[in-house]
Amino acid sequence: MAGENQVERKGVVKFDCPNCGATVNVTAVGQTLSVACGSCASIIDATDERHQILQKVASAKKVEPLIPLGTRGKLRGTVYEVIGFMERCDGTRTYFWREYLLFNPKKGFRWLTEFDGHWNYVISIKDKPEVSQNTATVLNKVYRLFLKGQAQVSFVLGEFYWRVKVGEQVNVRDYIRPPEMLSCEGTKDETIWSIGEYINGDEIRTAFNIKGTFPFPMGVAPNQPTKAAKSSEVRRYWKWFLIALFAFQFADLILSRSPTVLTQVFTFNPQLTVNSFQSDSFELTGGSKNVEVRLRAPVSNNWFEIEADLVNEADGDAESFGQGVEYYYGVDSDGSWSEGSQASTKVLSAVEGGRYHLKINASRGNDYSTALMNFEVRVKRNVTTWGNFIFLIILLSIYPIWAWWRERSFESVRWSQSDYSPYWSFSSED
């Protein structure tokens, strides 16, 4: 995984490691305070002309950086050189992550950090954030507390702008506002704040021209942005849509006219095998509008239905429909009951304007009654219906609900690694 960008540069100070004799380079001359020998890992005082050893590392542990020291790459418009590398771990030595120190003579120092294949581009800040119980605010951005703990240096390589030591420990607090992370590292002497931004490993690999692959990201990083659409943005659109839908629907309900164009009573004779009727002609005005047919028949423990054609008198075309009523009642051990109704309505879609009549075939359940029965048919033009409205509310709600659920699942996984999750809390019975 050697970088092709490894270069020899003028202005680099070289000396022999006082412990093993290997050549040690110092790139950030004047700013580097300590440098770890690439051969024996001894940490050397870079400011001392005699190159005094600050720490001899007895551990045989050697970690190979994914981006070799000395590699140069253009990241976010600036050429940086990797001059230092360290591996750190938490206080329990369970989680290990890697940090790369980048240097540009004009821009200064930057960091790249990597944990479980997730990368961050980190800049130290001079502004001091305002810290409350679970948040920190800086540059008008509010970050939420994610982690409190210790970080310990477990391995170092190359140059650093402080006197680094293996085993050095600091208190750490991480606050997140994906894709950013605000980190605070403190000792009893000083506190350093930095802002990291989640960065795709491929961007780093391309920038530093690293051959081979980086570790595949595992799980969800604390400040990893979700790939799904921001559910808050989708929810905002969804609210606008609902407002528009309600406005259209209620404007239609209040403003539209629905004239009754036919009210006619027919007499059903149960003694006839066929009860056919033709209504009076009626005019449906305007262009394409709906038509509501209301049927009322005084059935009692019986049903009644019509098969009808709405016939356009201009061309003889017809729209057929069936409609029925049924009404049953009685008394049982729970008391009296009833079901059904003696009236029903049916709406016919998009009927063109013109002159129409109804052709009706009626039938009724056989109740052995020979009495004639009157039934009424009433036709209204351009009634307000609710089907489109409800259907569209459901249709437009599917994606926001899915996006919300997906974001919540993602956030749940993210916060499952935190003791400060807004999704659940650890309660104690103590």
Next chain:
Amino acid sequence: MMAKLYLTFGVFMILSFFHFNNIGWGFMQALSSGSWGPKGPAGYHK
């Protein structure tokens, strides 16, 4: 990206809603009455 697609889809659906309401076309009525099918001369179904 997906949010913008949703926005576009929603605007299209709202405009469609306005149009279909205006011509009196009802999705539920069309489903139940089969008005997507052909119309014929009076009494053709009998």
